[in-house]
Amino acid sequence: MGSISEFFQHFLNGLTLGGIYALIALGYTMVYGILKFINFAHGEILMIGAYSGLFLFDYFRGDLPYGPLLMIVFFVAMLISMVISAVLGMSIEKIAYKPLRKATRLAPLLSAIGVSFILSNLAAFFWGTKSRKFDYPFDNTAYKIGDVAITPHQILILVVSFLMMVALKLYIDRTRMGKAMRATSLDQDVAALMGINVNQVISLTFAIGSALAATAGILIALDFKVYPTMGAMAGLKAFVAAVVGGIGNITGAMIGGILLGLLETFGVAVLGIPQGLKDTIAFGVLILILLVKPEGLLGKAEREKV
Amino acid sequence: MSELLRIDDIAVKYGNIQALHGVSMKVDEGAVVSLIGANGAGKSTLLKAIVGLEPLVSGSIQFQDSLIAVAARDTTQHFRFRKNHDILTTDKIAEQGIALVPEGRRVFADMTVEENLDMGAFMVRDDKLTARKKEEMYEFFPILKSRRKQKTRSLSGGEQQMMAIARALMSSPRLLLLDEPGLGLAPLIIQDIFQKIALINQEDNVTVFLVEQNAKIALRASTHGYVMENGRIVLSGPSEMLLEDPKVRAAYLGE
Numbered sequence: 001m002g003s004i005s006e007f008f009q010h011f012l013n014g015l016t017l018g019g020i021y022a023l024i025a026l027g028y029t030m031v032y033g034i035l036k037f038i039n040f041a042h043g044e045i046l047m048i049g050a051y052s053g054l055f056l057f058d059y060f061r062g063d064l065p066y067g068p069l070l071m072i073v074f075f076v077a078m079l080i081s082m083v084i085s086a087v088l089g090m091s092i093e094k095i096a097y098k099p100l101r102k103a104t105r106l107a108p109l110l111s112a113i114g115v116s117f118i119l120s121n122l123a124a125f126f127w128g129t130k131s132r133k134f135d136y137p138f139d140n141t142a143y144k145i146g147d148v149a150i151t152p153h154q155i156l157i158l159v160v161s162f163l164m165m166v167a168l169k170l171y172i173d174r175t176r177m178g179k180a181m182r183a184t185s186l187d188q189d190v191a192a193l194m195g196i197n198v199n200q201v202i203s204l205t206f207a208i209g210s211a212l213a214a215t216a217g218i219l220i221a222l223d224f225k226v227y228p229t230m231g232a233m234a235g236l237k238a239f240v241a242a243v244v245g246g247i248g249n250i251t252g253a254m255i256g257g258i259l260l261g262l263l264e265t266f267g268v269a270v271l272g273i274p275q276g277l278k279d280t281i282a283f284g285v286l287i288l289i290l291l292v293k294p295e296g297l298l299g300k301a302e303r304e305k306v
Numbered sequence: 307m308s309e310l311l312r313i314d315d316i317a318v319k320y321g322n323i324q325a326l327h328g329v330s331m332k333v334d335e336g337a338v339v340s341l342i343g344a345n346g347a348g349k350s351t352l353l354k355a356i357v358g359l360e361p362l363v364s365g366s367i368q369f370q371d372s373l374i375a376v377a378a379r380d381t382t383q384h385f386r387f388r389k390n391h392d393i394l395t396t397d398k399i400a401e402q403g404i405a406l407v408p409e410g411r412r413v414f415a416d417m418t419v420e421e422n423l424d425m426g427a428f429m430v431r432d433d434k435l436t437a438r439k440k441e442e443m444y445e446f447f448p449i450l451k452s453r454r455k456q457k458t459r460s461l462s463g464g465e466q467q468m469m470a471i472a473r474a475l476m477s478s479p480r481l482l483l484l485d486e487p488g489l490g491l492a493p494l495i496i497q498d499i500f501q502k503i504a505l506i507n508q509e510d511n512v513t514v515f516l517v518e519q520n521a522k523i524a525l526r527a528s529t530h531g532y533v534m535e536n537g538r539i540v541l542s543g544p545s546e547m548l549l550e551d552p553k554v555r556a557a558y559l560g561e
Contacts, residue, residue: 176424179417182417186416192359192401193357
């Protein structure tokens with residue numbers, strides 16, 4: 001294998017991993033942008049999304065062979081899980097965070113950690129701790145382009161995460177509600193003065209972030225199965241990605257996620273960091289960024305409100 | 307003239323510190339009313355209370371003869387089972403037709419001038435009307451037109467103030483509240499802004515209630531004035547009269 005195709009192979013692998021991190025990181029960063037709060041239950045929303053996807057897919061697929069119909073079933077299952085996760089995310093906000101909005105900043109944070117444990121506990125109780133296999137909706141034999149191998153699963157991840165990020169960016173930049181979200185994250189009081197219903201914007205933020213997490217959960221599950229604690233590490237690393245990109249900044253979360261995916265892949269493949277130390281890379285990068293640029297790559301140093 | 311805004315005996319507290327003690331005042335339809343007072347007198351707090359950003363401890367506020375704010379304690383007493391239904395949130399108060407240009411302008415700094423104006427028109431669900439309103443604003447504040455694609459953070463203080471006023475006007479409010487529109491600006495620019503405020507009042511029939519530390523310019527721009535000290539209204543009357551009042555002259559006009 002030539003070194004150039006080797007590079008492309010790692011690049012591709014890193015990009016797919018990064019795409020998933022980015023999808024999850026967006027949820028953290030959007031919520032933080034508006035509430036200045038880290039939703040530590042985000043990883044568990046991802047997990048519930050993956051379970052919903054799995055159950056729906058298994059329920060609807062019947063004996064369908066690989067083919068367009070099975071793909072449609074898969075996407076329908078994904079879409080419904082996005083809605084389920086969105087509703088879950090909004091409900092969690094209403095029940096566990098909203099009443100604490102005027103409390104000390106630590107209170108909603110602890111509440112989020114509590115919700116996270118409750119959700120993974122409930123999942124373990126109802127669905128067992130054994131990991132469940134999420135079958136590929138396609139034959140996952142890799143295509144070869146020269147010396148570079150790309151699996152249909154990787155293509156799926158790249159296409160889905162790319163489309164979702166573009167859609168989100170357009171929504172935030174161009175639409176009335178999207179702009180209202182940005183305005184609310186910049187100045188909540190003044191947004192309300194414009195007639196923006198801040199509670200509605202917050203709900204919408206949780207809905208979008210949770211739907212993206214469900215997608216990521218399903219995409220991860222295809223490779224790594226579904227289990228009650230699957231959201232913990234994925235969530236934590238995506239959180240790192242969001243901080244690295246500049247928490248609160250949407251483009252930053254996308255870049256941070258992709259960067260983290262690439263760093264992990266190249267760290268193991270090129271720098272020869274043992275696979276077992278892979279997670280060290282993410283958290284090493286986090287510490288480094290915090291030391292050098294605490295506000296993250298695209299973040300702005302916290303300004304005092306006038 | 308009919309009463310547009312009526313404030314009845316309101317009190318506001320920050321923790322244990324009482325910021326407003328039983329303030330009552332009214333703003334007539336079509337008028338320009340000013341509220342003057344020293345820094346920390348409670349002027350901004352009053353404006354925040356009107357738009358629902360500060361809860362009332364007692365008293366009530368009416369706009370166009372309907373209640374927009376009432377002390378939470380009173381609500382639970384009178385409408386035990388409809389708690390909160392009679393206190394409007396800030397966005398609902400905005401929908402009634404009250405716009406506030408906040409102290410320090412508070413433009414959406416990371417958004418362009420045009421996006422800021424779009425946000426001002428959030429309640430206008432008509433793209434054509436919004437576009438027309440924007441053109442009106444660009445005509446009224448030509449400097450904003452040349453800056454329309456720029457992030458608002460790159461604007462000068464005076465430009466940001468105009469931007470904030472334009473943003474507030476996008477929703478065609480009936481009552482425009484201005485919190486220290488002259489703060490930190492050069493005298494010529496302050497003059498320009500107050501001329502615009504007069505035009506907004508006369509030509510667009512927007513009632514104006516402005517709060518200023520700069521008593522002279524505020525009283526000259528208004529028909530009626532109130533003087534606030536330590537969270538209380540200590541004096542009120544036609545602005546011309548206040549301008550001649552020896553106490554006002556000594557305390558606020560530096561004479």
